Amino acid sequence: MTPLLELKDVSFSYHTLSGETPTLSHISFQLMPEEFLAIVGPSGSGKSTILNLISGLLHPEHGEILMNGNPLSERNTQIGYMFQKDQLLEWRTIYKNVLLGLEIQKSITSEKLKFIDELLLFYGLDKFKYAYPSQLSGGMRQRAALIRTLALKPDLLLLD
Numbered sequence: 460m461t462p463l464l465e466l467k468d469v470s471f472s473y474h475t476l477s478g479e480t481p482t483l484s485h486i487s488f489q490l491m492p493e494e495f496l497a498i499v500g501p502s503g504s505g506k507s508t509i510l511n512l513i514s515g516l517l518h519p520e521h522g523e524i525l526m527n528g529n530p531l532s533e534r535n536t537q538i539g540y541m542f543q544k545d546q547l548l549e550w551r552t553i554y555k556n557v558l559l560g561l562e563i564q565k566s567i568t569s570e571k572l573k574f575i576d577e578l579l580l581f582y583g584l585d586k587f588k589y590a591y592p593s594q595l596s597g598g599m600r601q602r603a604a605l606i607r608t609l610a611l612k613p614d615l616l617l618l619d
Contacts, residue, residue, distance in 0.1 A: 461528045462489040463536070464513065464615060469522035471508055482508050485522070490615075507543070510617045514540045526615070539613030545604035547592040554579075554588040557607045564611070571610065578606045 471483045482505045490496050498506045511517040513524060515531055515538070524531040526538075547556045557575055561567045579585040582602040592600055608616065 460491060462525070463492045463494075463527060464490040465525040465528075466509075466513075467523050467525070469509075469512065469519045469524060471505075471512060471517065471520050483512075483519075487522075507619050510540065510619050513615075514538055514617060516540075536614035537611060538615045538617060539608040539611050540617040541604055541608045541619065543619045545592070545600040547600055547603060549592050552589050552591060553584060553595065553603050556592065556603055557610055560607055560611045574612075575606065575610050578609055582606060 466486055466488050469483060469486045470481075473480045473482055486509065488496070498509055500506055508517065512519055513531075526536050547553075548559070551559070554575075557579070558567065561571055576585070579588055582605070584599060584602055584606065587595060587599065592603070595603065605618075
């Protein structure tokens with residue numbers, strides 16, 4: 460069986476005018492379909508960097524990242540990435556925030572709207588769909604961000 464995700468000998472460093480900061484050195488692992496993987500370590504150890512590489516926001520300096528056996532640039536799977544901060548847009552209601560990814564993809568359908576309503580109910584935000592982010596607790600904001608990510612029905616879900 461082909462791994463859903465595979466990192467092969469991946470290395471990455473951050474570069475600034477004051478020098479280079481090696482962050483990841485020769486990281487390799489596989490994730491099979493329907494597996495769950497947790498990356499743990501102290502603050503500053505490169506956990507978010509790995510997720511940024513997998514999502515395509517950064518590119519490895521060495522090694523390769525494969526999705527279903529293909530280079531990341533040729534992937535045919537959808538990646539959902541929920542950042543550490545909720546990144547909700549303060550001027551949009553919670554409902555409009557969770558629709559954002561679908562709006563960007565121009566893929567809003569009645570079926571997807573029904574799925575979003577189900578997620579809002581499941582995560583206890585159905586009564587807050589027309590509230591603004593500033594009216595929600597931190598946990599509620601995180602759940603809204605999760606719904607926004609899940610609304611896209613990604614093949615791979617990255618949670619930072």
